[in-house]
Every structure is written in C-alpha cells, then in structure tokens.
Amino acid sequence: MTATEPLPPGSIIGILGGGQLGRMLALAAARLGMKTHIFCPDPESPAFDVTPRRTVAAYDDDIALAAFAAAVDVVTYEFENVPVATARFLAARKPLHPGAAALEIAQDRLREKTFVSGLGIGVAPWRPVASRADLDSAIADLGPPAVLKTTRLGYDGKGQRLLRAPADAAAAFAELEPKPLVLEAFIPFDREVSVIVARGATGEIRAFDPAENVHRHHILATSTVPANLTAAQTTAAVEAASRIVAALDYVGVLGVEFFVAGDTLLVNEIAPRVHNSGHWTEAVCVTDQFEQHIRAILGWPLGDPTRLADVQLENLIGEAALNLPARLGPGIRPHLYGKREARPGRKMGHLDHIVLPPVK
Amino acid sequence: MTATEPLPPGSIIGILGGGQLGRMLALAAARLGMKTHIFCPDPESPAFDVTPRRTVAAYDDDIALAAFAAAVDVVTYEFENVPVATARFLAARKPLHPGAAALEIAQDRLREKTFVSGLGIGVAPWRPVASRADLDSAIADLGPPAVLKTTRLGYDGKGQRLLRAPADAAAAFAELEPKPLVLEAFIPFDREVSVIVARGATGEIRAFDPAENVHRHHILATSTVPANLTAAQTTAAVEAASRIVAALDYVGVLGVEFFVAGDTLLVNEIAPRVHNSGHWTEAVCVTDQFEQHIRAILGWPLGDPTRLADVQLENLIGEAALNLPARLGPGIRPHLYGKREARPGRKMGHLDHIVLPPVK
Numbered sequence: 001m002t003a004t005e006p007l008p009p010g011s012i013i014g015i016l017g018g019g020q021l022g023r024m025l026a027l028a029a030a031r032l033g034m035k036t037h038i039f040c041p042d043p044e045s046p047a048f049d050v051t052p053r054r055t056v057a058a059y060d061d062d063i064a065l066a067a068f069a070a071a072v073d074v075v076t077y078e079f080e081n082v083p084v085a086t087a088r089f090l091a092a093r094k095p096l097h098p099g100a101a102a103l104e105i106a107q108d109r110l111r112e113k114t115f116v117s118g119l120g121i122g123v124a125p126w127r128p129v130a131s132r133a134d135l136d137s138a139i140a141d142l143g144p145p146a147v148l149k150t151t152r153l154g155y156d157g158k159g160q161r162l163l164r165a166p167a168d169a170a171a172a173f174a175e176l177e178p179k180p181l182v183l184e185a186f187i188p189f190d191r192e193v194s195v196i197v198a199r200g201a202t203g204e205i206r207a208f209d210p211a212e213n214v215h216r217h218h219i220l221a222t223s224t225v226p227a228n229l230t231a232a233q234t235t236a237a238v239e240a241a242s243r244i245v246a247a248l249d250y251v252g253v254l255g256v257e258f259f260v261a262g263d264t265l266l267v268n269e270i271a272p273r274v275h276n277s278g279h280w281t282e283a284v285c286v287t288d289q290f291e292q293h294i295r296a297i298l299g300w301p302l303g304d305p306t307r308l309a310d311v312q313l314e315n316l317i318g319e320a321a322l323n324l325p326a327r328l329g330p331g332i333r334p335h336l337y338g339k340r341e342a343r344p345g346r347k348m349g350h351l352d353h354i355v356l357p358p359v360k
Numbered sequence: 361m362t363a364t365e366p367l368p369p370g371s372i373i374g375i376l377g378g379g380q381l382g383r384m385l386a387l388a389a390a391r392l393g394m395k396t397h398i399f400c401p402d403p404e405s406p407a408f409d410v411t412p413r414r415t416v417a418a419y420d421d422d423i424a425l426a427a428f429a430a431a432v433d434v435v436t437y438e439f440e441n442v443p444v445a446t447a448r449f450l451a452a453r454k455p456l457h458p459g460a461a462a463l464e465i466a467q468d469r470l471r472e473k474t475f476v477s478g479l480g481i482g483v484a485p486w487r488p489v490a491s492r493a494d495l496d497s498a499i500a501d502l503g504p505p506a507v508l509k510t511t512r513l514g515y516d517g518k519g520q521r522l523l524r525a526p527a528d529a530a531a532a533f534a535e536l537e538p539k540p541l542v543l544e545a546f547i548p549f550d551r552e553v554s555v556i557v558a559r560g561a562t563g564e565i566r567a568f569d570p571a572e573n574v575h576r577h578h579i580l581a582t583s584t585v586p587a588n589l590t591a592a593q594t595t596a597a598v599e600a601a602s603r604i605v606a607a608l609d610y611v612g613v614l615g616v617e618f619f620v621a622g623d624t625l626l627v628n629e630i631a632p633r634v635h636n637s638g639h640w641t642e643a644v645c646v647t648d649q650f651e652q653h654i655r656a657i658l659g660w661p662l663g664d665p666t667r668l669a670d671v672q673l674e675n676l677i678g679e680a681a682l683n684l685p686a687r688l689g690p691g692i693r694p695h696l697y698g699k700r701e702a703r704p705g706r707k708m709g710h711l712d713h714i715v716l717p718p719v720k
C-alpha cells in the first residue's frame with residue numbers, strides 16, 4: 001500500500017524499534033503535530049518515554065503486529081535488522097516506508113555490494129566466503145590485510161575481524177557467525193565520510209552536507225561538518241547517495257558511509273534509516289534528518305536541509321555521559337537518550353559543538 | 361524546598377498545564393534525557409501525546425496533587441494562572457520553579473505594576489479601579505484614550521476594553537469581571553518588543569535577543585528577530601528583564617513585553633513562563649527557551665542563547681494551520697501543537713521563517 005496524499009496532522013506513525021533513533025523520530029513527529037506508537041520487545045525502551053502509545057512484543061508476534069498495524073496510519077522503523085517477514089506483514093496492512101526491498105538489500109552485505117556496484121558506484125573489492133576454501137582463495141586474491149565480515153547482523157564493529165596475515169584466517173572463519181561471510185580488501189582510507197539523503201513520496205531528493213566521521217573501537221566518535229572534501233568529492237558523494245535512493249524507489253532518510261582514498265570514493269555501507277552521523281542536523285539545519293524522514297513517510301514535501309553553522313557531533317559513549325552539566329559550555333547543544341545505565345560502549349547521547357558566528 | 365544539586369538525567373519533571381507550552385517543555389526535557397509527567401484537567405491536552413505519564417484532575421484536587429508531587433522530582437508550570445494555593449501545596453512537597461511568589465505578582469496587574477515600577481523600570485501610568493467613582497477619577501487623570509483591564513485572568517486581549525471617551529466607562533466597568541480593575545494610559549507605541557530571559561539556580565542570567573512583536577486581534581501574529589531597536593534600547597530592555605528575574609529570585613524562563621515609544625521603554629506585562637514570542641529560539645538558537653527553562657529548574661548551568669540566523673516567527677491561528685504541507689518552502693521550519701480542532705483564534709502551531717545564509 002502506498003499513501004496517495006499527504007497524511008494530515010494528528011495521524012499516528014507506527015515506529016518499529018524503541019532505541020534512540022525511534023525516540024528522536026517520535027520527537028520530530030510530535031513537532032509536526034503527529035502522534036506516534038512505538039513497537040519494541042524491550043519494555044525498557046527509551047522511546048517509550050516520549051509517547052503514550054506502545055506495544056511490547058516480539059517482531060514475529062503476528063497478533064501484536066496486526067493490532068499495531070490497525071492502530072496506526074503509516075509504519076516506519078529505526079533499525080535495518082527488522083525481519084523482512086515482519087516488514088512484509090505490516091506492508092500488506094498499512095503503508096510501510098522505507099519499503100521491504102531496501103531492508104533486504106541493507107541486511108545482506110553481498111546483496112548490498114552487488115546492488116551498489118551495479119549502479120556504477122565504487123565499493124571495496126570483495127569475495128563471498130561460504131567455506132574455508134573460499135576464504136583461502138579470497139585471501140589469495142585480495143591479500144592480507146583484509147577484513148572478514150558476516151553478511152548479516154553486523155553493527156558497530158560486531159561481526160568482523162581484520163586479517164593481518166593468512167594465519168589469521170582459520171580462527172576468524174571459525175568465530176564469525178552467522179555464515180556465509182564476505183572478505184573485503186582493506187582500504188587504507190584517508191578519511192570516512194557519510195551522506196544523509198532523503199527521498200520523498202513524489203521522488204524529490206535532498207541531501208545534507210557530507211559529514212567526516214571518526215570511529216573509535218568501531219563506534220562513531222565524531223562527525224564534523226563540513227567534511228574535508230574537494231568540491232568534486234562532495235558532488236560525487238551526494239550524487240552516489242542520490243542514485244542509491246532513486247534506484248531503490250526509496251521513501252525516507254538513508255545514510256551512506258564512504259571511504260575516501262585519494263581521489264577515490266568507495267561506499268562502505270548503507271543504512272535504510274536515520275543515521276548517527278546525521279544527528280548534528282538537529283542542531284544547525286533548517287530541517288533535521290528526523291523531521292525529513294517523517295515528512296517523507298507522511299508524503300509531505302521534503303524540508304530544507306540548509307545548514308546554518310559549522311558543527312562537530314561528539315557521541316557520548318558509556319560513562320562519557322555522566323556529569324554532563326559540568327561539560328556544557330558556549331556553542332554546545334546536548335542531547336541525551338534517556339537510557340538508564342551507562343554501560344561501556346553504549347550510546348548514551350551526543351553533544352553538538354556549534355561553531356558560533358562572529359560577534360557583530 | 362529547593363534543589364541543592366543538579367538533577368540527573370532520568371529525573372521526572374512534573375508540568376502543570378497540558379497546552380502547547382507544556383508540550384514543548386516536555387519535548388525539550390526529553391532531549392535532556394528527562395521524563396515528564398503532565399498534570400491537566402483537560403483529558404484532550406496536547407501535551408499528553410508526548411509522554412506516558414499524566415494526571416487528569418482539577419488544580420484544586422489535593423489528593424491528585426499529592427500523588428503527582430510524590431511521582432515527580434521537580435515541578436514547573438506552563439501558564440501563569442496556576443492557583444497560588446496549588447503552587448504552595450506542591451512547593452511544600454517538591455521543588456517548584458518558578459516559585460509561587462512570581463505567580464502571585466504576575467497574576468495581579470496591580471502587584472505587577474507596583475513591583476516593576478518599584479525596580480525603577482517604566483510602566484504605563486495606571487490607577488486602581490475598585491468602583492465607578494474610581495474609574496471616573498482615573499479617567500480624569502489619565503484621559504481617554506485609556507485601557508480598562510481586569511487585574512486578574514486576562515490573556516490574548518480577554519479582560520480589557522479600550523475607552524475612547526468618558527462615555528465608554530459605564531459599560532466597560534459593568535462588563536469586566538472579576539473586579540477590581542485597573543485603568544492604564546493608552547500608550548501610542550511605535551512597536552512592541554519582548555525579552556525572554558532565564559535565571560538559573562545559582563543566579564546566573566541569560567537573555568535571548570529581543571523580538572519585535574505584531575499582534576492581530578490581540579493575539580501574537582509575528583515575532584521578528586532582530587527587533588528594530590537601537591543598541592541602547594536593546595541593552596535597556598535586556599537589563600530591565602534581568603533586573604526583574606533577579607528581584608524575584610526567579611528560577612526558570614520569564615517573558616517581558618515592552619512598549620517602545622520614541623526613546624522610552626515601558627513594561628507592558630511579565631509572564632512567569634516560556635513565551636510565545638520566544639518560540640523562534642527553537643529554530644535558530646544554540647539553546648532554545650524550552651531547554652533553557654528545563655535546565656534552570658533542574659539546577660543545570662544555563663545554555664548558550666546565541667542566535668545563528670535572523671528569523672521571523674509566524675503564528676498559525678485557527679484555519680491558517682490547515683493545508684500546511686503546501687505552504688512549506690525554503691528556510692521554513694514548522695511546528696504544530698497536535699490540537700484536534702482548528703477553532704478561530706486558537707493557536708495551532710507556528711512557522712519559523714529563517715533568513716538563510718548566503719550560498720558560498
């Protein structure tokens with residue numbers, strides 16, 4: 001089912017997933033006069049604190065899903081590992097954006113790489129790895145160093161191993177689950193950047209300025225805007241992201257991560273959702289990524305992604321979120337996610353460090 | 361009771377009043393990782409849509425108020441007509457910010473004018489009017505034109521009459537309730553401006569840039585920033601607002617409305633709460649008025665009120681909020697309040713028209 005005209009204020013947006021992304025989507029929906037209903041198996045979900053409407057149930061609970069679909073006007077999700085069967089079940093009952101096709105591609109690294117390179121967009125060289133023998137021949141082709149990854153369910157560095165020498169192959173192959181795997185050439189990149197792009201129901205496309213990302217322990221640490229890119233690289237990155245959403249007939253916001261190596265831009269991965277490296281848009285853009293996503297799935301015209309200031313996003317991981325008041329100073333806009341416990345590696349919130357205009 | 365150290369994320373903020381101001385306060389609180397509990401007699405309150413915690417009860421329901429106080433860590437309010445008895449009842453149980461003293465002054469025009477002019481800040485000349493005889497002698501002093509107002513419960517032009525001639529006195533006196541009244545000299549002002557000012561728990565004071573306000577039918581239509589003021593007028597307005605919050609030992613955000621007549625600034629009224637003429641701060645300031653208020657009542661350091669762009673706030677009154685998607689264009693940031701019915705004169709939402717930076 002597809003929405004044919006813009007959904008009016010007061011509509012109920014169903015969101016699968018109750019983490020910080022679902023929470024920020026719900027806050028943006030509220031600013032547009034919408035109601036939200038969060039579906040999440042975890043009764044402690046942070047998004048439950050920003051709406052009175054919730055369903056606590058498993059993603060394969062068809063009775064709960066059917067009731068959820070009946071209670072909402074449109075469905076979206078905050079994470080790319082929504083089971084495709086769940087997405088199809090809901091899409092048969094209410095408009096679902098982004099569609100299940102984008103999920104299927106983003107959930108499988110092999111499909112994703114095949115899809116992206118099929119659009120003429122560069123990706124790191126790769127080989128599918130279903131067996132130990134596949135891995136040995138892939139290492140022979142792509143050499144160490146190379147990165148062995150699961151094709152499914154990886155995030156924040158989970159589900160991958162760097163192979164520095166052929167001798168690393170056996171243990172990495174044994175440990176990584178689920179199979180099959182994929183071996184990717186190690187890209188000695190100069191920097192990582194991302195583009196957050198949106199496509200509306202009528203096909204219009206708007207991108208935010210690219211961000212330059214630094215990861216620590218495989219978790220995003222900072223995103224800086226503007227990124228250190230040439231004008232040609234910026235154009236190429238935005239064009240690649242735009243081509244991806246157009247080819248997917250996508251409705252919503254999507255994040256594309258790139259490696260930049262010399263003049264080469266390679267897509268690392270795509271995420272069919274709002275993206276951590278776009279949280280800064282909330283602090284400095286006319287329309288932020290969360291509102292942009294909500295507008296797209298409502299069938300509204302997309303908003304203006306113009307940026308009013310330079311900015312650096314700093315993720316608050318684990319205990320970095322404690323004693324926050326003492327850390328706040330000029331130009332800093334904090335955002336905390338309402339998570340109870342500051343566990344190591346857990347994304348607790350972020351700070352946007354806004355570059356202030358000169359005093360007149 | 362007073363908070364002695366900053367309340368941590370996860371604290372529960374109790375908000376009296378469930379209109380758009382309570383709703384926007386709750387959204388800002390969520391961005392700081394806080395939970396909110398809304399207390400409002402109206403079961404259809406817009407703020408109920410942005411939190412799972414609510415109490416539907418009258419403001420004089422002591423049992424409901426006691427349970428509310430027990431369920432929250434700090435109490436604030438979104439409107440100045442909270443009964444003072446309610447405020448005192450809650451303040452005996454949990455920290456209440458702003459304090460009941462500010463309510464008492466803001467709820468009574470006579471007290472307010474006495475207080476403000478006692479600080480050496482200009483107000484329109486006025487006379488208390490308890491009887492018809494008082495009114496005749498006040499008209500003799502202040503002349504028509506003059507404005508007869510209730511001392512209590514006025515808002516958006518309700519509770520006032522313009523007296524163009526002495527002959528208007530009898531009907532106006534008979535109609536306006538509750539008594540006593542106050543007669544104010546009519547100020548032929550050049551413009552109206554407002555200052556949104558915040559005072560933190562430690563006494564620090566921060567003001568947003570003054571806004572220039574245009575009312576239609578006694579309801580705010582637009583707020584434009586920067587206001588058309590000289591540097592000296594800007595300084596005088598901010599200083600007056602700062603003196604008011606300091607004198608009240610105030611904690612939270614307060615709005616001060618001024619008439620500007622030539623070189624003279626006169627305080628029209630003060631509102632002990634976030635203010636409609638400060639909604640633009642959400643679109644263009646590092647810290648907006650809602651977050652600033654929440655920070656103050658939590659005992660956090662105040663945020664940075666720096667403005668990143670020029671802006672005009674446009675209120676969406678009644679049917680002006682319908683067919684919104686078609687009205688959205690570059691530089692426009694919409695905010696709707698989730699009200700069901702677009703009744704005439706009802707504030708349904710607002711648009712911030714942001715002046716975009718020149719394209720680089």
